[in-house]
Amino acid sequence: MEICPACGFQFGVSDDDEGHTYDSWREAWVKMGTPWSTKQKKPAKWDALALLETLTPAKKRAPKRKR
Amino acid sequence: MVCVDALRLDTESKLAHRQLVIRSIFFALLFLVSPFAARAISLLGEPEVELDATEATVRWKTDGPSGGKIRWGENDGTPDQTIKDGVGAEHRIKLAGLKPGTRYFYTVGTARDTIGKGSFTTKGTASAQPVPQSGAGLGKGGVPVAPKQNMLVPQTAPPTRVTWGSIASLQDHYDRHGADFSATSPDDYAAKAWIFREQALAQKLPMKLDGATVRVMNLRTRAFAAYNLNGTTKTYFRPRDASYWERQPCTPITTPPWVK
Incomplete structure (x- = not known):
């Protein structure tokens, strides 16, 4: 049920209610230039693309998430 | 020559007609065995x-x-x-x-x-639960409100810092879902989520427990909320339809962990 402060995906809502997948949301977010998508404070040295590069295929399919 | 041409044209016409008939039969058969062929279900x-x-x-x-x-x-x-x-x-x-x-x-x-x-x-006695009736007890925006005569449900919530789980995320949840309940501010939204929690207990709304999250939903109004184990709110929104509840994982419970 948490909202990712970076990409704005809300677990349990963006997927279960609105029908988005992690992959489709991530792809759209990257295409938009990985904007910081919430009103929570962005970390000073936050680098979205560097973080995305650390994702393994397994993590991309089923990342750990809080609900 | 004319006779030959006429004969040829006649033959070609018959051939074309035969091909048309065969093609029509083929598509008719294809339609009948097609999974898209309509058949009344009884x-x-x-x-x-x-x-x-x-x-x-x-x-x-x-x-x-x-x-x-x-x-x-x-x-x-x-x-x-x-x-x-x-x-x-x-x-x-x-x-x-x-x-x-x-x-x-x-x-x-x-x-x-x-x-x-x-x-x-349904079993039981109809007089027990003080549930808002359809068309009555509706507040602003058509959102059902707890009847004032229901002394089991407080109408005033504790401060937001007490009822909401992650204060840093409250603004985002309010921006997305506050309109579902005609909330006028993040604090009003948080208060409504807490009151919904109390209504859920009084009205015995369906609840599910999944690890660190308690999910509650009013299937009639489609109001849904998720709470931490200590009773603070994670989110409060209105899914598109009641089937959302069926898709929620977890174990049905009758008493949430914050109730001692």
């Missing part, structure tokens, strides 16, 4: 209903696989709730959040057609 027997005070499970069988749908409500002819089921020849759908001792009317069918209907009366 009910086998009558729906069966398992009853409880606040729940009812409706089961029905059809003579072929199809998507299932049940529509139900307290008024005959005007159902106000819909739940869909997957494709199959047997369907089993649980209706939760019902009022004890109350008659409900339902129809069952496919996505397109109604193939059966019936009614049932």
Whole structure:
């Protein structure tokens, strides 16, 4: 049920209610230039693309998430 | 030459006609065996209903696989709730959040057609639960509010810092879902989520527990909330339809962990 402060995906809502997948949301977010998508404070040295590069295929399919 | 041409044209015409007939038969057969060929689905027997005070499970069988749908409500002819089921020849759908001792009317069918209907009366006594009635007790924006005479549910919530789990995320949740409940501010939204939690206890709304999250939903109003184990709110919103509840994982519970 948490909202990712970076990409704005809300677990349990963006997927279960609105029908988005992690992959489709991530792809759209990257295409938009990985904007910081919430009103929570962005970390000073936050680098979205560097973080995305650390994702393994397994993590991309089923990342750990809080609900 | 004319006779030859006429003969040739006649032969070509017959050949073209024959090809057209063959092609038509081919497509007709293709349509008949196609999965998209329309065929009326019929009910086998009558729906069966398992009853409880606040729940009812409706089961029905059809003579072929199809998507299932049940529509139900307290008024005959005007159902106000819909739940869909997957494709199959047997369907089993649980209706939760019902009022004890109350008659409900339902129809069952496919996505397109109604193939059966019936009614049932839940167990128990109708006088117990102070639940807002349809068309009455509606606040601003048509959002049902707890009846003022319901002394079991406080109408004033504790401060937001006490009721909301992650203060840093409250603004985002309010921006997305505050309008679902006509909330006027993040604090108002947080207060409404807390009051909903108290209403859920008083009205025995369906609850599920999954690890660190308690989920609650009013299937009639479609209000849904998720709470931490200590009772603070994670989120509060209104899903697009009541079938959202069926997709939630977890174990049904009657007493949340914050109630001692």
